[in-house]
Amino acid sequence: MNAGSLKTVADGSGARVAVLSTGVDSGQPRLRQRVLNGIDAVDGGFANDDCTGTGTQVAGVIAGRPEDGDAGLAGLAPNSRILPIRVQLDDPVGSETDPDTLATGIDQAVAGGADVVVVVTPVYQDDQDLQAAVAGAIDQGVVVVAAAGDLGGADEGNPTPYPAAYRDVIGVGAIDQNGRIWPDSQRGDFVDLVAPGVAVPTLQTGRGLVEITGTGVAAGFVGAAAALVHDRRPDLGVRAVVRLLTGTAGPAPAGPAFGAGVIDPMAAITGQLVPAESRPLPGVEAVPPEDTAAEGRRRAYALVGALVAGILAVAVMVLAAAMRRSRRQRWRPGTAPALPVGSEPLEPGPPVMLLDDALR
Numbered sequence: 001m002n003a004g005s006l007k008t009v010a011d012g013s014g015a016r017v018a019v020l021s022t023g024v025d026s027g028q029p030r031l032r033q034r035v036l037n038g039i040d041a042v043d044g045g046f047a048n049d050d051c052t053g054t055g056t057q058v059a060g061v062i063a064g065r066p067e068d069g070d071a072g073l074a075g076l077a078p079n080s081r082i083l084p085i086r087v088q089l090d091d092p093v094g095s096e097t098d099p100d101t102l103a104t105g106i107d108q109a110v111a112g113g114a115d116v117v118v119v120v121t122p123v124y125q126d127d128q129d130l131q132a133a134v135a136g137a138i139d140q141g142v143v144v145v146a147a148a149g150d151l152g153g154a155d156e157g158n159p160t161p162y163p164a165a166y167r168d169v170i171g172v173g174a175i176d177q178n179g180r181i182w183p184d185s186q187r188g189d190f191v192d193l194v195a196p197g198v199a200v201p202t203l204q205t206g207r208g209l210v211e212i213t214g215t216g217v218a219a220g221f222v223g224a225a226a227a228l229v230h231d232r233r234p235d236l237g238v239r240a241v242v243r244l245l246t247g248t249a250g251p252a253p254a255g256p257a258f259g260a261g262v263i264d265p266m267a268a269i270t271g272q273l274v275p276a277e278s279r280p281l282p283g284v285e286a287v288p289p290e291d292t293a294a295e296g297r298r299r300a301y302a303l304v305g306a307l308v309a310g311i312l313a314v315a316v317m318v319l320a321a322a323m324r325r326s327r328r329q330r331w332r333p334g335t336a337p338a339l340p341v342g343s344e345p346l347e348p349g350p351p352v353m354l355l356d357d358a359l360r
Contacts, residue, residue: 012077
């Protein structure tokens with residue numbers, strides 16, 4: 001995804017993207033002045049630091065900027081602002097959140113003015129509070145993007161991820177550089193889109209870059225695309241944004257792993273929505289009926305013509321067959337020879353003479 005070609009059309013200006021993960025390092029030079037203080041839904045306080053690094057990595061593909069004199073990595077929506085919401089404990093080996101903390105984080109993101117919420121790590125337990133928090137965010141016009149999860153391997157069980165499985169939430173799977181699904185990316189009707197998620201170069205805590213893999217970073221790309229749409233079309237509601245992102249997705253193999261296809265940010269920000277409701281066809285005047293008598297005559301002439309043509313065709317075929325047979329028998333047309341003519345007496349003799357001749 002080439003961020004350079006996007007910035008001439010949209011760069012995420014005016015969009016606030018909440019990243020629900022481990023916090024985001026506001027001191028990362030490539031995120032400088034793009035990270036808000038945020039909210040720590042686990043321990044309270046701010047979330048603008050990140051010991052684990054996951055949140056910073058996802059924020060990098062959204063709002064990362066090249067350093068001075070460096071034309072390196074840049075996020076898809078570099079002028080968007082990141083609202084970090086910590087919903088996971090600081091744990092170098094990784095940690096999981098729980099439905100209640102995630103629900104609290106979504107509520108805090110909405111209260112903090114988020115236009116887009118990116119859930120980096122899903123939970124695998126349906127929860128009424130979480131469902132209510134998601135529904136409330138959508139009612140407030142907030143686009144919710146959620147990772148489909150990294151338990152899609154043969155021995156992982158592929159459990160249902162939340163909130164990706166909820167209505168109007170954009171569930172995101174991960175593909176590699178060749179467009180193939182990442183083996184651990186989860187599969188199901190909760191996948192709406194796929195995005196790059198294998199060996200993706202992005203920012204790390206402190207300074208520098210790192211490669212990461214997972215559906216969380218793929219969700220970051222889709223969240224950035226939603227921020228671009230908000231920059232371009234801030235009037236669109238959540239369902240319209242979902243339709244636009246899924247309707248402009250690039251082609252991908254059919255199946256539960258790919259959803260509608262590969263996210264295409266340029267197509268999303270330049271595409272147009274078609275009304276979902278059915279529209280009547282334009283009125284067309286009926287063709288006047290033709291003269292039945294004239295039509296009958298035309299049909300009769302056509303029938304006679306077809307019959308004559310058929311007879312002629314049969315005659316030609318019979319003649320051609322006869323000519324071929326005559327050639328095989330070396331027959332040539334000619335006139336019959338004249339019959340022999342014998343002399344006859346002017347007056348026949350009496351019957352006795354004839355009898356005498358016959359008795360001799």
